[in-house]
């Protein structure tokens with residue numbers, strides 16, 4: 669039976685959208701949630717604790733290696749171990765490649781690709797020592813198909829799939845599983861960054877004919893950090909209402 673009870677799970681991007689919903693759902697299933705974000709993480713952790721579940725919230729900029737080390741230290745001091753990492757934090761503001769500044773391209777890669785790199789680099793020594801660990805990286809359908817006006821976003825998420833697969837193969841012998849979840853179009857605040865009409869266009873390409881819910885991504889993450897998925901590694905699960913299967 670799927671269980672995540674008492675697993676200590678670091679969740680980035682826990683202040684909003686998919687990360688926030690994942691923090692609530694995993695905590696309600698018995699996980700000990702370390703909620704981190706540049707915004708709102710402590711509030712989300714407080715809400716979880718008010719419901720009677722275990723959580724700890726802290727500010728973390730995923731692009732900052734020192735802050736990652738600090739979160740690891742505080743998590744180990746408080747809970748004694750780390751069992752899983754869900755890299756959910758991300759940004760999506762993008763434009764045509766001809767209009768995209770070098771600085772904005774670098775910022776996209778910093779948050780969406782370097783962030784998960786730093787997170788994995790931070791927790792992997794613990795996972796190797798304890799001979800177990802789960803990593804779930806949130807990618808995007810934009811890594812699988814060409815979508816208009818998303819050059820830097822697509823590159824960051826495609827890079828994350830390649831990086832995850834490499835880490836998965838490297839550390840499989842240590843009983844560490846690394847997988848990705850690629851959402852289609854999910855109803856969260858990030859959609860406000862889409863240029864006019866783009867969300868409607870995505871919806872028109874989604875056979876399920878609706879937006880996904882943040883909880884529907886959280887359930888996939890829950891499976892991939894549970895021990896029911898111990899022989900699954902290096903995979904990318906599309907949760908997209910059929911869009912990527914067109």
Ligand SMILES: NC(=O)c1ccc[n+]([C@@H]2O[C@H](COP(=O)([O-])OP(=O)(O)OC[C@H]3O[C@@H](n4cnc5c(N)ncnc54)[C@H](O)[C@@H]3O)[C@@H](O)[C@H]2O)c1
Nearest residue numbers: 681683684685686706729730757758808851853854856858
């Ligand atoms: N919503 C969708 O349709 C969709 C589709 C595909 C992929 N995704 C991915 O899902 C993930 C979550 O997005 P969401 O839809 O919940 O959006 P969201 O904007 O609601 O949440 C993103 C969170 O990431 C945080 N964040 C941004 N930069 C950060 C940084 N440097 N350090 C720490 N936290 C940072 C934000 O503060 C925010 O809380 C993202 O990686 C996004 O690319 C979303």
